[in-house]
Amino acid sequence: MIQFDLVRIFTEWNLKSFEGILPIPELRWNSRLKTSAGRFIPNRKKSVIEIASYLLDEPNAEELIRDTLGHEIIHYWLWEMKQPYGHTPTFHEKMNELGVSRYNSVPKHRPFKYCYVCKHCDQKILVRKRLQGAACAACCNLHADGKYHQNFILEVASHLEIPEAG
Ligand SMILES: [Zn+2]
Ligand SMILES: [Zn+2]
Structure with a gap:
């Protein structure tokens, strides 16, 4: 299995789309996260972004991880700017700018049980x-x-x- 460095991908997004202003949050894999590909957990000291480990098993893992992390960073960025950090109009604008998805993608090729x-x-x-x-x-x-x-x-x-x- 190829390992993807979340810190590296975060840093790329930060420099490319946030002028490098974002302090690095805690970035971690979550193997129990099944209903969405990622999540943002706000915290005044150090916010957390979690990425679902199952993305690593997908054939286009890198793309999905970049997309998911980009989406979660927008939540984080809004929180850092002290703005409402849900899927607001500003969120959507930034999402278009980054070219990431509206919804966290859950792989579709495994059947529902x-x-x-x-x-x-x-x-x-x-x-x-x-x-x-x-x-x-x-x-x-x-x-x-x-x-x-x-x-x-x-x-x-x-x-x-x-x-x-x-
Ligand atoms: Zn209900
Ligand atoms: Zn979201």
Whole structure:
């Protein structure tokens, strides 16, 4: 397996698109991150950007890692600028400038195995691995200020094997 140096990729983005102003955050791989390719965890002392380890198994790993890290750096940059750091209009502008995706890409070639449902909003979520205590992101955003809330824990709707498309 090729190793990708997150610090190097961060530094490239920082110099190319942020005038090198961003202090280096904690950059780490997360092998448990399955529902998105990356995440940004704000912290006044040192923010954290996590990249899902499963990206390393993809044939276009480097591209996916660059794209995901670019996306998360925009969240981080907004936070550092003391601006709202969600997917705001400024976020989208910067995203276009960097040429990264709106959504964190989850590889599509592995079949989904489980269907979970949020009992609160009835949204169904297809996943490849079992979720443990994961909550509905939409409901947490809407009703719990974006924080994890156990009222919105996802429950298994059914086990299913969806054939791969194409
Ligand atoms: Zn995002
Ligand atoms: Zn929900």
